[in-house]
Amino acid sequence: QQPVQSPQAVILREGEDAVINCSSSKALYSVHWYRQKHGEAPVFLMILLKGGEQKGHDKISASFNEKKQQSSLYLTASQLSYSGTYFCGTAPSGGSYIPTFGRGTSLIVHP
Amino acid sequence: EAGVTQSPTHLIKTRGQQVTLRCSPISGHTSVYWYQQALGLGLQFLLWYDEGEERNRGNFPPRFSGRQFPNYSSELNVNALELEDSALYLCASSPGTVLSYNEQFFGPGTRLTVL
Known part of the structure; x- marks a missing residue:
């Protein structure tokens, strides 16, 4: 089953922070x-x-909360090069370990 | 070190036709994965090959098939093409069989358009 990513899109100015959840x-x-x-x-x-x-x-880090079945990606002091679509892939316990990817979060960083 | 390569880069086919996509993994990588990336749907897992055998397949109909050759390159075949098969097909490789411990290295993809 596909993980849910939020938000679907983020627009930032250079230097701002963002969090993407999965x-x-x-x-x-x-x-x-x-x-x-x-x-x-x-x-x-x-x-x-x-x-x-x-x-x-x-300046990109992530956390994984196993109990809540969630992960968050943290982008600190964003740079123009951070623009793109971010995908999380989750592999279930006891499964085949093949990650199932979410639909992605589009991140746009403006000057 | 050469990355994952895929061919062709673009393809245009009509409904009902058949298509074959090709992928060469990074040297030394034994696992090859195929994904379909349709607009707005993210990366949908298609197939996983390792050491010449199909290890797992995603939720796709049997008309999606493939194989892996002794040199670890791989083909993806799609029969009886439908309009909704239009997508970017990505191939990825990894150095081991336990995917959870390994990052995947993606190729540039093949853009398939079905008319």
Whole structure:
């Protein structure tokens, strides 16, 4: 079952922060985050494997709340290069570990 | 290091026709995954191949099929094309079989238009 991402779209100015949420109706084993720029292939951001684990690089980080079956992606002091569509993929516990991706969140960062 | 490559980049077909899409994974990667990205629907998982065998398939009809060759490259075949098959088809590869531990590296995709 497809995870639900919110919001569907975010418009920011450079330097502002954003949070993208990802919720699943199933118990989760892992959460994957990818970013896809227009006309390009999705690019891996991070995988979270344990409940409560937070990971990040540069000014992009994520958390995984296993109990709530949710993950959030945090973009701090956004840059123009952050623009794109962000997808979360959730792999259920006890399943095939194939991530099911949400419909994506479109992020636009203006100067 | 060369990334995942896909061919062709674009295809235009008519309803009822058949199409074959090709994917070459990153050298050393044994797993290949196929996704359909239709407008507004995100990435829909189609098929997973590893070591030449189909390991899992998504919720798609049997007219979507594929195979993986000994060199780990892969083909996706779609028979009896329908209008709603119009989408970007993405191939991804990963170095291992346990997907949850590995990131996926995506190719540029093949844009299929069915008229």
